Amino acid sequence: MSKYKLANYWDAWALGRRKTAIANVFLKKFESGKIEVNHTKFEQYFKWETYRLKATQPLAQLGLENNFLIKINVKGGGLSGQADAIRLALANALSLFDYKSRNELRKVGLVTRDSRIKERKKVGFKKARKRKQYSKR
Numbered sequence: 001m002s003k004y005k006l007a008n009y010w011d012a013w014a015l016g017r018r019k020t021a022i023a024n025v026f027l028k029k030f031e032s033g034k035i036e037v038n039h040t041k042f043e044q045y046f047k048w049e050t051y052r053l054k055a056t057q058p059l060a061q062l063g064l065e066n067n068f069l070i071k072i073n074v075k076g077g078g079l080s081g082q083a084d085a086i087r088l089a090l091a092n093a094l095s096l097f098d099y100k101s102r103n104e105l106r107k108v109g110l111v112t113r114d115s116r117i118k119e120r121k122k123v124g125f126k127k128a129r130k131r132k133q134y135s136k137r
Helices: 049-055 057-062 079-097 101-108
Strands: 012-018 021-029 034-037 068-075
Touching (some): 012 079, 021 079, 049 057, 049 079, 057 079, 057 101, 068 079
Parallel strands (some): 034 068
Antiparallel strands (some): 012 021
């Protein structure tokens, strides 16, 4: 976090979580939109269009695709969980930047955290709820 000095350079910062992924998003009002994830270009990090659309959904909802310089640090989970974590963090950062947009993002459901995580494995079971096969003889 010391690399990005929030008070001096960034306009807004937010955190998003999904499954085991955690995303930190830093926003700066800028003339041309540029997104960087873990020090790589956004298109190189998310090679599938589905993940790119999911991650930038709050920007598309507000029509602000090319108005911000965005730096994202994300760790944990897979690409799907990371894209969802980025989406939540981006929605929270945009609502901090302009609080009027929070209601619009809430109507679509972008501000709500999806709390579903993998259930832990129990003792004597094969998975969380899958039991061992019963043998009659």
